[in-house]
Amino acid sequence: MREDNANYVLKVEKLAIPGMPLLSFEVAAGECLAIEGPSGAGKTRILRALADLDPAGGYVFIEGAERAEVTASEWRRQVRYVSAEPAWWADTPRQHVVRHPELLRFERLAASLGIAREALDHPLAQLSTGERLRLGLARALADEPRVILLDEPTGALDPTATALVEELIRFQILAGRSVVLVSHDAGQVRRLAHKQLQLGAARVPAPARQVTGTHDPRLTGLAERWDKQP
């Protein structure tokens, strides 16, 4: 199945996650979609399904190519899931990025997030939770994925670090990346997101800077369908 509408980088049709209503939405190049909803509504599960880390039915396209049309590793190189708690397997941050151009970009990204250059060679256990969270973001962006799925990117950060991370996300959006953002911080959603996807009926959506999403009949329809859930 091919989709020729190239205006949208990420196009999701009838994404079927067990226990959730079908989801359909689109994110254009240089656009940020915020997914909002109470804890347990399945925000992380949506991000993991988009990255094809968990099985889910329906269709997800990147520039017209469906998940099944490319290999799993190629898909996840383009659709990057950034966990709220990045996991590490080697001793130091630098050892997690092997190839040269990516390593240069990793160093630059880490610096832009306020991480000292020496910290890249410190044992991970000696770094703070906030440093590890920012390094996880730098590692995820080092190979320049097309679509970035951010799960609470500033959850454990102080206001200064939060501002640096938001600045980097804004740069990524300006560079034409598509961003899907999950955040508990309503102010952050207002600052970064162009449109919103509301899960559950518990909360009134916060007014976004550019409220294109809530005018999208597809999204409104989705929210109504969710309301009818028992």
Next chain:
Amino acid sequence: MTYHPLSILELAIAGLLLIANAGLSWGFRLGLEKTLLISAARMAAQLGAVGFILKFVFEQGSGALTALFAIVMIAVASWEALSRQRYRIGSGWQHWGLGTAALLFCGLTGTLYAVVLIINTDPWWSPRILLPILGMVLGNALTGVSLVLDTLTTATRRERNGIEAKLALGSTRFEAMHDALGNALRTAMIPIINSMAAAGVVSLPGMMTGQILAGADPIEAAKYQIMIFCVIAGTTALGILAAGIGGVWLLTDSRHRLRAERLIEVT
């Protein structure tokens, strides 16, 4: 020197040692005498029974009986390899199928290699040669298969987040599981590598001892032992590799996702 058959009286003299041990345990109130005597009785009964069954199988010289005995050996080996695992992979069928397939694979490969290509007996399935070799191959392979699966499943559970992080960054399932699989393979090969390194210096292997006691020339016994070590180590490695790769296969899916829900803790 000739072979010296043991009489019942001589066996009883050997048994006296255990009776004396039991007496000491009773005297010092250690409470070990009951378990010790039961285990000793089990050992004597099991070995005696196996001796009679093997004698019967050897005398019949029947291919069907030999095959039946081999199947029972493989079934028992896979039970021993899998029953003490901390985690089960997938459904019971997948778990037992994986272990049994790995043991069947290396048991058959090793035994046929030794019997057909090296010893060249007539007929090739002669139970006197085939069954002891199968036993030695299985004995080592079951330790290996058991260790590789236990290490792999435990590492997957412990390093689940790291494996998923690698997958999220675009690794394939074998790239993401490379460290866990490599450690599991290394751990599983240690026992056979140790026993080869220590052979003759620290310990005299059981088969070689047996042949020497039975009156064989020590040089001939050593040659046999070298051949057996090569076959055992070679096929144990194959069985370990098959079980390890099969384990990764069952713990992940064709879209290179880690399926952690297939890892079930055995309570």
